[in-house]
Amino acid sequence: MKIAAIGGGVIGGGWIARFILNGHDVSIFDPHPEAQRIVGEVMANASRAYDKLFQAPLPEPGRLIWTSSIAEAVAGMDYIQESVSERLDLKHRIIAEIEAAAPKDAIIGSSTSGFKPSELRQGAKHPDRILVTHPFNPVYLLPVVEVVGGGKAADRASALLSQVGMKPVTIAREIDAHIGDRLLEAVWREALWLVKDGIASTQEIDDVIRYGFGLRWAQMGLFETYRIAGGEAGMRHFLAQFGPALKWPWTKLMDVPDLDDALIDQIASQSDAQSGAYSIRELERIRDDNLVGIFHALKANDWGAGQPLREAENRFYKRKVAAPSTYPLMLHQARVGASWVDYNGHMTEFRYLQVFGDATDAFLIHMGLDESWIAKGFSAYTVETHIRHLAEVKAGEKLRVETRLLGHDAKRFRLHHHILRDNGDEVATGEHMLVFVDTAKGRSTSMPHQFQHRLEEIARKETGPLPDHAGAGIRTLCTQGAE
Known part of the structure; x- marks a missing residue:
């Protein structure tokens, strides 16, 4: 496009x-x-x-x-x-x-x-x-x-x-x-009157929103929030209980205060006192960090704005997977982000595991175990992992992962990942045993023939000796000396 x-x-x-x-x-x-x-x-x-x-x-x-x-x-x-x-x-x-x-x-x-x-x-x-x-x-x-x-x-x-x-x-x-600006305009008009009439400052109004109903709106919106407010009887009860309040003279939505110089100066000075300690770019970063935290919570619950985030992330995972003609397979690359490092400035331990896990996911897609099969109730679960940490990695570095298939049978396969810097220097190795699973039944099962055939095709490319550390911390399942 x-x-x-x-x-x-x-x-x-x-x-x-x-x-x-x-x-x-x-x-x-x-x-x-x-x-x-x-x-x-x-x-x-x-x-x-x-x-x-x-x-x-x-x-x-x-x-x-x-x-x-x-x-x-x-x-x-x-x-x-x-x-x-x-x-x-x-x-x-x-x-x-x-x-x-x-x-x-x-x-x-x-x-x-x-x-x-x-x-x-x-x-x-x-x-x-x-x-x-x-x-x-x-x-x-x-x-x-x-x-x-x-x-x-x-x-x-x-x-x-x-x-x-x-x-x-x-x-x-x-x-x-x-839609959106009409709703915002209604709140904005009422907020202007609250400031104009001396009822609340800009910070007090913002606090009511961000510590109160704004948190509800961030993940449920207006109508779903009010449905819950109706209790077990739901929206019908809410409308019956609170509907008559719409006729009370609570708001001034049909009227707007004159934005004269005095009111503009009042709002601007209150806003300066509220937020003037930060530059616009700093406020943007604070805003972004807060949004990222909310997104992560929503993604974990597969709810609201977390759903398109999860969909985008799944696309990113798939987009990185290619069909390399060389072996070992190079299916995954990563860049070490600022949030990946610890107080020493080095990539944290769990991020090494994340890189290995992402490389494993890339291999699953490469062998054909994509989202369509997962939707049918099949997957591959990691049952054992052995990681060797060989080098420190700092924020901003680019990493690539070479993947080898060390062995397989009808239900299991064994992967070896090698994390390398762009210049070829070793960073870490990971060895992983995976079991093919029927997720509906919650137990291991034999792989469909097409997956076994695909693993056989990949295994034929494995002609060199095994890494000298292979099998040291994991059950043996390999093309050379398999159980």
């Missing part, structure tokens, strides 16, 4: 980072004199967040391709993400330039938070391919994107965005500000 980005500000830079870190090249146009610096800083924070977020080996990052014009950026592209300022006349001009140079079937997605597709399409040559694709900041972490416009273009856009870890929400009918 060939992707272009027009605009590299807060939102555009986030889009660029998400595409790049998911392995796509991005052709970029932004006339701002500081555009490359701004996008570079966003990329640095995004890379730092992804290093913390994913356990899977990340794909090789795509290339940032800076261009000197919109025409150069969009030529030959399949998908174009427009993220220019929120002015309809500007968006019309930019879209017209895109249409003049882009292929006729290229999708144009606009990051607009307020304009409707019908407004964006005014005067367009191919209006049906112009969509609203409205994300939320930070785009490289938050998965939701509102896709408005319908038709085949929306289906194609949703498929692409799903492949880069997004959660497309297709909105059937267009409406000003779509």
Whole structure:
């Protein structure tokens, strides 16, 4: 998929980072004199967040391709993400330039938070391919994107965005500000009045949200949260109990305080007192770290935003697996992230095991034991492991793993992994015994013929002597002197 980005500000830079870190090249146009610096800083924070977020080996990052014009950026592209300022006349001009140079079937997605597709399409040559694709900041972490416009273009856009870890929400009918911003606007209006009337400061309002209902919304949203509030009787009871409160004069949602200089100064000074000790980039990193922690919890429970994260991670695992013609097999590579090192600055012990485990997963896919077989109730479980730690590894180093099949029978196979630096220096070895399992029955079973045949094909490549340490800490099952 060939992707272009027009605009590299807060939102555009986030889009660029998400595409790049998911392995796509991005052709970029932004006339701002500081555009490359701004996008570079966003990329640095995004890379730092992804290093913390994913356990899977990340794909090789795509290339940032800076261009000197919109025409150069969009030529030959399949998908174009427009993220220019929120002015309809500007968006019309930019879209017209895109249409003049882009292929006729290229999708144009606009990051607009307020304009409707019908407004964006005014005067367009191919209006049906112009969509609203409205994300939320930070785009490289938050998965939701509102896709408005319908038709085949929306289906194609949703498929692409799903492949880069997004959660497309297709909105059937267009409406000003779509869904997310209308909800945010309601909270924002009420918050302005609370500050204006001297009831709460900016920090007190933020504390109520982040220590309270914001935590619930982060993983269940609004309606599911209120369903639980209804107790065992559920949503019907909640509506009956709290519905009459909607008629009480609690809110001022139909009125907005005048954002005069006095109120602007009041809000700005309170915000400075609340957050002024941190730079914007520091706040972004704090935000990202908190989001990563929430994502990990949700992924562990296979819930909410953790589901697209798990799907993306599974794609990353599969993407690293190739079909090498040489032996030993080179199926897995890894980069030592900052979170992988301990207080000595060296890769922690459990990360060695993770690299070996990821290499084993790559071998399982190489032998054909992919997610379709796992869905049928088959897998291979590691029952014994022997690791030798041979060298210290620091953050930023690139590692590759060479894998050998030392032996197999109808139910078991034995792997040897060798972690090497790029220059060939040894880092560690791991020897692993795996048993083929029927997960529904919870016991070992004979492998289907196709897996046994595949292991035989691989075993025929093992012609050299075994490593001298092989078998020292693991039961013998090898092509030479098997039990």
